[in-house]
Amino acid sequence: xxxxxxxxxxxxxxxxxxxxxxxxxxxxxxxxxxxxxxxxxxxxxxxxxxxxxxxxxxxxxxxxxxxxxxxxxxxxxxxxxxxxxxxxxxxxxxxxxxxxxxxxxxxxxxxxxxxxxxxxxxxxxxxxxxxxxxxxxxxxxxxxxxxxxxxxxxxxxxxxxxxxxxxxxxxxxxxxxxxxxxxxxxxxxxxxxxxxxxxxxxxxxxxxxxxxxxxxxxxxxxxxxxxxxxxxxxxxxxxxxxxxxxxxxxxxxxxxxxxxxxxxxxxxxxxxxxxxxxxxxxxxxxxxxxxxxxxxxxxxxxxxxxxxx
Amino acid sequence: xxxxxxxxxxxxxxxxxxxxxxxxxxxxxxxxxxxxxxxxxxxxxxxxxxxxxxxxxxxxxxxxxxxxxxxxxxxxxxxxxxxxxxxxxxxxxxxxxxxxxxxxxxxxxxxxxxxxxxxxxxxxxxxxxxxxxxxxxxxxxxxxxxxxxxxxxxxxxxxxxxxxxxxxxxxxxxxxxxxxxxxxxxxxxxxxxxxxxxxxxxxxxxxxxxxxxxxxxxxxxxxxxxxxxxxxxxxxxxxxxxxxxxxxxxxxxxxxxxxxxxxxxxxxxxxxxxxxxxxxxxxxxxxxxxxxxxxxxxxxxxxxxxxxxxxxxxxxxxxxxxxxxxxxxxxxxxxxxxxxxxxxxxxxxxxxxxxxxxxxxxxxxxxxxxxxxxxxxxxxxxxxxxxxxxxxxxxxxxxxxxxxxxxxxxxxxxxxxxxxxxxxxxxxxxxxxxxxxxxxxxxxxxxxxxxxxxx
Numbered sequence: 001x002x003x004x005x006x007x008x009x010x011x012x013x014x015x016x017x018x019x020x021x022x023x024x025x026x027x028x029x030x031x032x033x034x035x036x037x038x039x040x041x042x043x044x045x046x047x048x049x050x051x052x053x054x055x056x057x058x059x060x061x062x063x064x065x066x067x068x069x070x071x072x073x074x075x076x077x078x079x080x081x082x083x084x085x086x087x088x089x090x091x092x093x094x095x096x097x098x099x100x101x102x103x104x105x106x107x108x109x110x111x112x113x114x115x116x117x118x119x120x121x122x123x124x125x126x127x128x129x130x131x132x133x134x135x136x137x138x139x140x141x142x143x144x145x146x147x148x149x150x151x152x153x154x155x156x157x158x159x160x161x162x163x164x165x166x167x168x169x170x171x172x173x174x175x176x177x178x179x180x181x182x183x184x185x186x187x188x189x190x191x192x193x194x195x196x197x198x199x200x201x202x203x204x205x206x207x208x209x210x211x212x213x214x215x216x217x218x219x220x221x222x223x224x225x226x227x228x229x230x231x232x233x234x235x236x237x238x239x240x241x242x243x244x245x246x247x248x249x250x251x252x253x254x255x256x257x258x259x260x261x262x263x264x265x266x267x268x269x270x271x272x273x274x275x276x277x278x279x280x281x282x283x284x285x286x287x288x289x290x291x292x293x294x295x296x297x298x299x300x301x302x303x304x305x306x307x308x309x
Numbered sequence: 310x311x312x313x314x315x316x317x318x319x320x321x322x323x324x325x326x327x328x329x330x331x332x333x334x335x336x337x338x339x340x341x342x343x344x345x346x347x348x349x350x351x352x353x354x355x356x357x358x359x360x361x362x363x364x365x366x367x368x369x370x371x372x373x374x375x376x377x378x379x380x381x382x383x384x385x386x387x388x389x390x391x392x393x394x395x396x397x398x399x400x401x402x403x404x405x406x407x408x409x410x411x412x413x414x415x416x417x418x419x420x421x422x423x424x425x426x427x428x429x430x431x432x433x434x435x436x437x438x439x440x441x442x443x444x445x446x447x448x449x450x451x452x453x454x455x456x457x458x459x460x461x462x463x464x465x466x467x468x469x470x471x472x473x474x475x476x477x478x479x480x481x482x483x484x485x486x487x488x489x490x491x492x493x494x495x496x497x498x499x500x501x502x503x504x505x506x507x508x509x510x511x512x513x514x515x516x517x518x519x520x521x522x523x524x525x526x527x528x529x530x531x532x533x534x535x536x537x538x539x540x541x542x543x544x545x546x547x548x549x550x551x552x553x554x555x556x557x558x559x560x561x562x563x564x565x566x567x568x569x570x571x572x573x574x575x576x577x578x579x580x581x582x583x584x585x586x587x588x589x590x591x592x593x594x595x596x597x598x599x600x601x602x603x604x605x606x607x608x609x610x611x612x613x614x615x616x617x618x619x620x621x622x623x624x625x626x627x628x629x630x631x632x633x634x635x636x637x638x639x640x641x642x643x644x645x646x647x648x649x650x651x652x653x654x655x656x657x658x659x660x661x662x663x664x665x666x667x668x669x670x671x672x673x674x675x676x677x678x679x680x681x682x683x684x685x686x687x688x689x690x691x692x693x694x695x696x697x698x699x700x701x702x703x704x705x706x707x708x709x710x711x712x713x714x715x716x717x718x719x720x721x722x723x724x725x726x727x728x729x730x731x732x733x734x735x736x737x738x739x740x741x742x743x744x745x746x747x748x749x750x751x752x753x754x755x756x757x758x759x760x761x762x763x764x
Contacts, residue, residue: 007717007724007726008720008721008723008725009339009724009725009726009728010340010724011721014716014720015713015717042410043413043691043695043698044405044406044409044696044699046699047695047699048692050692051689054691055684055685058419058422061422062429064426065426065430066429069429069432134434135434135666145436167668167672302731303732
């Protein structure tokens, strides 16, 4: 005598239900990962990958702040660069005028006229030194509110800004000073070996020229050496600004490359591999259909169908 | 002896009828939970000869001595044990998943990142009021998300404690019922044979109820059982060496106490119980993990507040005053922004003038937070929980397979197979018909003997 099934009827149904439910759940999981595009629905599906994803997403957010900081630094450096180009032009113009004043053929009146022009240049330089940064603060004053330089009763300028310029973190553990302080740009040594600044130097030449006499020509001759020193100071400072700009560009390129690498990794770690998932879905649905067919076939096999007629 | 043949046939017909009844009962209860397949125990009746004659033949037919309850106690206890383990794993997974979603959905991790980033952004324009407002806003979002996490954890804790309390009261109800069943089993023990499986239909039904109660108790806590000769059962909670829960007809009450850290302890009388299975053990495990997570969150929230506040005190705010504390509170549940004014952020070095664009203190603050690495700590906390959920899920899957297998082998041994019953139905129907035929034969023989005497 043979029996169709060695197990009890209720356990046959329980087992069939468990198997079908398990397959159904797997189909659901794969389906969900395909439609959402995410490989995992909860962090507990793969804690390692979830931790990686979290940190990478945090780095993405940090990177966007760093990019904004780099842009801000670049903007300020470009403003400083432009101001300093203007300063160089002014100093060159002052040199030309002083060269004229140094020749012996000019009259006192002509030297006084040149002195007036130099005063104009002095004012222009002062306003350039008091330029504003992207935030509306003193560009060459370390970011203080208001002016970097103030003029005293004698017409000399005094630096009132911060001792150093502002530093901004631009990502990758790097930071950059977004400008230079006034003294870093304008401080110089005059022909007499005294420490002074470009604005005062031009001011004193202008005063001497306006005063006239033989001293005016001597002042102009000495002033030429001083102005050359001043030009050196400003152009050196401008080189520093230029190299900072290219340093930021380099760092930004580096960050962009890291962003690309991170995006690729995020995709690898967290995104669904659609082709693999689709094949798995096909495999699972085939198994599910086969199991359902088996269940229908087996459950219809009962001795009660065949006896008692 | 034709009258004897008639008696034999009658006993056969009765036995077949009882067997048919049992088959019918089995078919009717094929889907009843806890029903164990019965069968009739037929015994040959051979009365001793009154004359001590050698080779005497004295046959008296068959009798049904009782009902056999086809339960294998090993398979039963195995199914109960694995079921208990699975219930524990399931409760652990469900509790830990709640903890995981409570912490993850609160968005603490993202909020910490946003707060740090807005501080970094503030360096771009330290005197800008909107940048300062963003920092305050992100700070208060972070504080709120800590609070949300703490609240979610707290309500998860309440839920888990409720499940423990509910499980304990269920166990107490079930043990009372079991003691009642024990009483009845002891009372009806008298005539039936204690050692064998043969019993009365009443006792078989009581034993079904007894086993079903044991199954239910083991869903809440792992138990060790000792079956007495009268069929009653003694239960020890938490294993063989655990305190007795049911001894014969007396029960001991299980009670749960909430500890100061929110975890639950169990006692029977004065004896502490450590469970190794059942849903209560799972709830307890989840509560322990929840407590650890909650402590970690508290210390993270506190360390962020301390770091920010300490650094604040070293700097000068927008008004030129020494920076005041930005955060108040020392736990995840109590942390909050102490100010709503963006100018309170001390970005400048201590002693700076009002509206200073100096970022010395801000840089120090961002670097102190960078060293503290709260996002990294939060990531570790989250990974820890999700790792626990993952390993608990793996354990649960394994135990589920084991308990399904145990339940399946118990069911194939003790459960009803309709096909077997169909065969029995035919078999006993034929036996009944055959006994009828025997009666007819006895009648024919008797008639022919009557005819003999009349002629």
